[in-house]
Amino acid sequence: MKKDFTPTLLDFGNLHIYLARHFGFCYGVENAIDIAFRTVDENPGKRIFLLSEMIHNPQVNADLQERGVQFMQDTYGKQLVSFDSITEDDVVIIPAFGTTLAIEEKLNTIGIKTEKYNTTCPFVEKVWNRSEQIAKKNYSIVVHGKPVHEETRATFSHAAANTPTVVVNDMKEAIELGKYINGEKALNEFYIEFKGRYSDGFDTAKDLQRIGVVNQTTMLASDTQAIADHLKQVMIETYQLTENNIAERFADTRDTLCYATNDNQSAVYEMLKTAADLAIVVGGYNSSNTSHLVELCEEKLPTYYINAADKIFSADQIAHYNFHTRQELTTTDFLPDKSPLKILITSGASCPDAIVEDVIERLVEITSATKNIDAMLEKYQTV
Numbered sequence: 001m002k003k004d005f006t007p008t009l010l011d012f013g014n015l016h017i018y019l020a021r022h023f024g025f026c027y028g029v030e031n032a033i034d035i036a037f038r039t040v041d042e043n044p045g046k047r048i049f050l051l052s053e054m055i056h057n058p059q060v061n062a063d064l065q066e067r068g069v070q071f072m073q074d075t076y077g078k079q080l081v082s083f084d085s086i087t088e089d090d091v092v093i094i095p096a097f098g099t100t101l102a103i104e105e106k107l108n109t110i111g112i113k114t115e116k117y118n119t120t121c122p123f124v125e126k127v128w129n130r131s132e133q134i135a136k137k138n139y140s141i142v143v144h145g146k147p148v149h150e151e152t153r154a155t156f157s158h159a160a161a162n163t164p165t166v167v168v169n170d171m172k173e174a175i176e177l178g179k180y181i182n183g184e185k186a187l188n189e190f191y192i193e194f195k196g197r198y199s200d201g202f203d204t205a206k207d208l209q210r211i212g213v214v215n216q217t218t219m220l221a222s223d224t225q226a227i228a229d230h231l232k233q234v235m236i237e238t239y240q241l242t243e244n245n246i247a248e249r250f251a252d253t254r255d256t257l258c259y260a261t262n263d264n265q266s267a268v269y270e271m272l273k274t275a276a277d278l279a280i281v282v283g284g285y286n287s288s289n290t291s292h293l294v295e296l297c298e299e300k301l302p303t304y305y306i307n308a309a310d311k312i313f314s315a316d317q318i319a320h321y322n323f324h325t326r327q328e329l330t331t332t333d334f335l336p337d338k339s340p341l342k343i344l345i346t347s348g349a350s351c352p353d354a355i356v357e358d359v360i361e362r363l364v365e366i367t368s369a370t371k372n373i374d375a376m377l378e379k380y381q382t383v
């Protein structure tokens with residue numbers, strides 16, 4: 001059945017909020033949080049570590065820290081707690097993004113049972129399995145992802161264990177990679193340009209002749225598609241192939257975006273068809289999937305990326321994140337003087353729904369909405 005991506009109108013009289021049909025928490029994040037809290041309950045008195053932030057959400061991570069969980073690495077892989085200080089009596093939780101084979105091995109050597117407290121999302125594992133299938137057919141792998149993101153580092157490590165692998169961050173880099181495939185660039189320059197992004201022993205002379213693209217599960221679907229299409233086209237032109245025999249050089253790699261990324265992005269595309277005054281996207285500032293939702297919205301209308309309701313100081317002022325410059329800014333007069341004021345709202349896969357609810361309540365409050373939440377909900381109540 002075709003999914004319905006129409007946004008839900010929350011009619012507060014002088015304030016109309018259009019809530020994306022799919023937003024917020026995904027299966028992988030809920031599952032990871034569940035396992036993490038259960039682990040805390042099941043292991044009283046034990047030291048509990050998380051390899052890195054559980055998910056990219058400050059509130060969830062703060063809750064875990066409050067319950068005594070310590071993070072071993074920050075989001076960029078910087079070590080906060082040394083592996084040398086870990087013993088086999090400790091519990092180490094693997095986050096939803098998964099981890100590299102090297103870290104897994106290190107923990108196993110210490111005597112930590114990584115499989116017991118592993119919250120790796122099945123949709124991330126699906127990408128690893130897909131990489132393995134592609135590798136078995138002797139394709140090299142191009143990972144479209146943020147090179148420093150935990151998930152991309154984990155996927156790179158799993159893919160590289162089976163086949164030559166290289167990471168591209170965006171289309172610009174995919175275009176440069178294509179120039180090594182079609183001979184436009186000298187092959188040895190690859191090692192400088194893609195330093196730190198290719199697997200050990202990567203041989204540009206042979207490892208770029210047959211490729212498949214997989215991606216970090218939270219990338220922008222259209223970006224991954226464009227990158228795959230570009231590299232496929234480079235292969236077609238370089239080796240004079242057609243759609244019938246392109247598989248000789250380019251693996252069909254549909255399916256590696258996770259369902260939550262797809263649904264949340266599709267819901268935003270649909271929501272953006274509504275003529276509105278502004279959009280608010282709620283999520284952690286280091287959340288990849290949230291930043292992509294922001295990217296889609298800001299192409300169309302003024303967009304404010306916030307991580308909590310209290311970033312909306314008043315009807316005049318809002319603090320919001322510019323993920324391009326990685327700065328939090330304060331904007332004044334962000335609400336146009338209109339009635340009804342139309343605001344689009346969505347949130348990232350790592351954002352608890354309660355925060356979105358707080359944001360809605362805050363908007364109702366600062367706009368002195370003519371209908372309160374109970375009155376707005378009447379329409380949805382069944383007798």
Ligand code: SF4
Binds near residue numbers: 124217261349
């Ligand atoms: S965004 Fe997708 S891959 Fe990531 S945790 Fe959620 S369901 Fe899993």
